[in-house]
Amino acid sequence: MARMIPRYNESERANHWMVALLFMLAALSGLAFFHPAFYFLTALFGGGSWARILHPFVGVLMCLSFLGLFMRLKGDNVLNEGDRAWRAKSAELLAGNKAAMPPAGKYNAAQKITFWVKSLCLLVLLVTGVMFWEPWFAHYFPIWAMRLAVLLHSVSATVLILTVIMHIYAAIWVKGSMRAMTRGDVTEGWAKQNHALWYEQVSRGK
């Protein structure tokens, strides 16, 4: 039996899944307002008006929960010199040539970049969302600002959804990753292969 290395403690995992569930609700209800092809999704929330009422509350809760995750993980996501080399080789990784990749810390460059993209998107979504939140806040803003807000809200939601699709795909693609966020630990082999620098750091600390 392979030796297991802890990667996420219980509160980190709970926080992650809280964000994930709220994201799903916010994305499904938001898509319904974005394109008529998705309007049927309002049925999941009790109809158009209920989806409209719930979406902003879900969104604010998602941002608040993400703030927790952000505070926990931001330190490990600071981009450094090593990430540049990793990024230069990212095409190799996509082609399946894992061996070509420079060693990564707890997070590789792609993970770090998506972390910051998600953070930025959520900030934009929160600020612009409040700007046209009917019936409470919309009337505080001039019409040109609200128009800009709805456009930016859609753009950042699209970027966020695309980033999350990549995030989920990476978890399916790199076997053994899902366990980190469900059970909290990873095998030693997984750590050595995917996050060698982090593995060294953790081993040294023992």
Next chain:
Amino acid sequence: MASLQSLDVAARSATTTPSPSVRQVPQVAKLIDESKCIGCKACQVACMNWNDLRDDVGQNIGVYDNPSDLSASSWTLMRFFEVEKKEGDLEWLIRKDGCMHCEDPGCLKACPAPGAIVKYANGIVDFISENCIGCGYCIKGCPFNVPRLNAKDSKAYKCTLCSDRVGVGLEPACVKTCPTGAIGFGTKDDMVAYGEKRASELKDRGFANAGLYNPPGVGGTHVMYVLKHADEPALVGLPAEASISPVVSLWKGIAKPLAVAGMIGAVVAGFFHYMKVGPIEEKADEKEGA
């Protein structure tokens, strides 16, 4: 009411397939002649009366405008403008404000709820309130600042051009009641012709820039004005170049299909990448060595 079956639907919000449109009906229009209006507000009363609307008693804001603004229960409103184009030459301009019933309605373009906003074949743009979800997108879409969200029921409201009257062959209530004949109603062609005739008469009487306000930026409107100063519609609070905001056009235009294609494309690309490249798995020797 779900919809007026006697009026066919030319366009329906958040709907990508054609609406029932087998019948041919003439395009209608209301023509408001600024030069004949005496600001009596009978149209406001007729509108309240026909549509059973009673706005809250408001505050006097120091001018004749009463109520001070359009609201969910005030669908039309006389706006008064004191204009002094030349020193000592005061003009008192009065405009009956309300929905312009655009041929290319920004509210309908912005609305996310299927069938909450329709444009009938005769050109009338109507809010079908039971389908309204209260998001306020119509307000962002409108180039004329017309729709109002009601705080009590979170539904948007505006002038219906008395679609329920027009559907059974009657003219709108404001037209019926106007004591000076400043508000006309008929086919769009007739109203354009009459408006142009009135404008040329005004020109003969010294209003050199009189003209018809039928802004092409929104495909023309089904509520038009004869303005004494058509070269400066801003004098009576109308946009000189009325059109749907480019931000709204981007948001409800190209952004929609692009974003959806991107999301579906990302998921499909993931499937094919997995099939072609396969998963990244732990190397077997490392598993054993561990």
